[in-house]
Amino acid sequence: MSITATALAPCSRCGERSEITVYKSMNVAENPELKEKLRDGSLFIWECPHCHQANLARYETLYHDPEKKIMIWLMPAGELPESQMKAIANHTRAMGDYRLRMVKDVGELMEKILVFDAGLDDLAVEMCKYVTKMEMMSKNREAASGIASAVFHFHRVEEQDGVRYLVFIYPSDGRMMSLNVGFNVYEDSLGIIGRNPDIVPSDNFMKIDQDWILSFMK
Ligand SMILES: [Zn+2]
Structure with a gap:
């Protein structure tokens, strides 16, 4: 399943903080609309209600495609704690041959999705x-x-x-x-x-x- 949370994000133009929805994880088999929003770039964009500036949200998320057996961790800042990474890797091992990847920005995440969806290695x-x-x-x-x-x-x-x-x-x-x-x-x-x-x-x-x-x- 996909897990969401709310966060307070500052606008890059006026500095006002707004409550935005962030995805802790996204399961694109259950929520295929998220994949569409990722592909057209709209998923990480939020509009400031005060000045209408379009802002890019930067946060960690786990992209999960259970049909293609792919998990991609988007980590804009640094690394995932080793213990957490191992726990998930162990969990996926039990579910079969998963491809586990880590990317640092939305552009890289979108590229991985395009590559895997094209059936490429x-x-x-x-x-x-x-x-x-x-x-x-x-x-x-x-x-x-x-x-x-x-x-x-x-x-x-x-x-x-x-x-x-x-x-x-x-x-x-x-x-x-x-x-x-x-x-x-x-x-x-x-x-x-x-x-x-x-x-x-x-x-x-x-x-x-x-x-x-x-x-x-x-
Ligand atoms: Zn603003």
């Missing part, structure tokens, strides 16, 4: 981003540092003339760029991960991002 998606960046940097050495620091976000899988692509988006010079990466790159990444079982995360809440992939590539 997020480890392979991160590997894909890494391989693509390396290739772009080797082809364009002048832009290499900009490419290295760009944050790629998975957007969707597309098909054109029978060829499948992973579409990534990233900001560059104030604009959003879109990048098509062949599905074969994803499949190769999946193969690399399959041949290297040590890099597969433990059954605990893991941050699977570019830092994670870099820790294996060094």
Whole structure:
């Protein structure tokens, strides 16, 4: 089930505090409307009744999709207490093979949901981003540092003339760029991960991002 609470949040414009609803956890099988609100970005936005400023709520929440067996902990500040994390990990172990992830912001949470809903493996998606960046940097050495620091976000899988692509988006010079990466790159990444079982995360809440992939590539 989804658990809500109320919190007093200050408006970023006028500073007035308002009572807002926060989700301690969200079960998207029972409350599919929450997933829609997450995908369109409205779930974490609240409007100040005094000045009508749209504010972004920052709080911890646990996203739970029991059908896909996914739990994603959104932790905007710091880490979850180890004991609490272990307790939940133990609990999910009893329920079967859960994928447990930790993310630091709403953008990362939305990306994980898009990846899992597309039926993809997020480890392979991160590997894909890494391989693509390396290739772009080797082809364009002048832009290499900009490419290295760009944050790629998975957007969707597309098909054109029978060829499948992973579409990534990233900001560059104030604009959003879109990048098509062949599905074969994803499949190769999946193969690399399959041949290297040590890099597969433990059954605990893991941050699977570019830092994670870099820790294996060094
Ligand atoms: Zn306000």
